[in-house]
Amino acid sequence: MTIKEQLIENAKQGKVLAHKCTGCGLLHLSTVYFCQKCGSKGFEDTILDGTGSVATYTIITVAPAGFEKYTPYAFVVLQLDNTNLRISGFMAGIATPADLPVGTRAKITGFDERGIIIEKQ
């Protein structure tokens, strides 16, 4: 499996496949191949829980092709618990900002044609 395929399989299990730099310990999303901080190419796989809080989001009403049937929906940037990492994804069923204050607890629950799926906890 490619790294992206592994990331997708982990997302389907509610997990995030991350890369931990063996040089300096900094965590990266697994699609990164060199450490942003120390430049090392040495990484070890780290499986993180896909839980966290909403760092920011938007509610989309004018959608790209293929997403019209889902509107309104949220695009969410999720701050993963106990890490420096954020990851983005799709959240269904969000109509107004009152539905999703910044800081709302959320988790990754899958992956499909809408990319990484995030739901409220």
Place this chain on the structure above:
Amino acid sequence: MEKVCVLGAGSTKYGKLPDSIADITTQASISAIENAGIDPKEIKAGYISNVFGVADKQVHLGPVLMSNLGISDKPSLSIESACGSGSVAFREAFANVAAGFYDCLVVTGVEKVTHTGTEWTTTYFAYCSDFFYEGQAGASFPGLFASMARAYLTEFNTTEEDFARVAVKNHNNGFLNPKAHLQKKITIDDVMNSAVVASPLKLYDCCPFSDGASSVVLCSEKFAKEHGNDYIEVIGSGRGGSPAALQGREHMTTIPSTKIASEAAYKMAGITAKDVDFAEVHDCFTIAEIVDTEDLGFFEKGKGVQAVREGRTNLNSDISINPSGGLKSKGHPIGATGIGQVVEVFDQLTGKAGARTVKDAKIGLTHNFGATGASCAVHVFQSV
């Protein structure tokens, strides 16, 4: 390093244009060449910036332009860097003149997309994001900037009306620009009552999809002096990068590439942000202009919004931001925008800006980025 000058500049009108992408590329280039007072045969090469030529069935635009100018033997290239394509093409042209490879170039940016409709453009523009994480999850470009806007609203004392003030200001400027796509004044209520595109951004927080072409003639100082027309000098050039996806940025209310590019440009020019008299900045959405003016060093982080409230970025106030009307009112033909900004600076510094003239201006700045600022270029110009 040779001193580099802009000797001529011209644009088509921005908006919905009936002519083909090849035709508007040629029209803008001819206007720049005539404005420079040179013969096309004096041009040594062409630089083209364009993103979606495929939408009008014409990529590889360079040789088409060179052929139309009667200089088909001259080399050309096309550059794509999303909405920042124009400033990147300008930078590469600048570097080649500065290095002495060429003494005279034409640099032309173009886009032609309005015939494709909102769904096509929304979909294809999203391909400029980090698609696996963003576009694939349904993020549109308004949606990505809306995510920055939500972060800004959360972090700083700001309201959606504050964002609307940016749109009102830029439309006031664009009303004075006969080339503007949306040449009309609007009110805060117009913005607040317009349809939500991606919360908290509404239709009038967003720039339009535009057709248009802009072109400049770039040359060595020696070439400019020999030709006798009005010219301006490029005194600073900087580029920078940011994590491609918003999720990778330390602060989602800062665009790192803007800081990196502007610091490099200020250093080359030997100036600070305080020396800039006016700036054409990348206001693809109202929130972007606020973030830009902070990252460029005009205002402290979180204070850009207060500056807008106090009118300090209005035409002929503390620092005139987007005297052309910006992307918001003048329009955003994405491959042309970065060159269009240089056209505005040229017109301002050579006394051709008419009713929207920034009084006594000596130093102008252009700031243009690709996507959510994943790539960025900043240039500083000085009147001669």
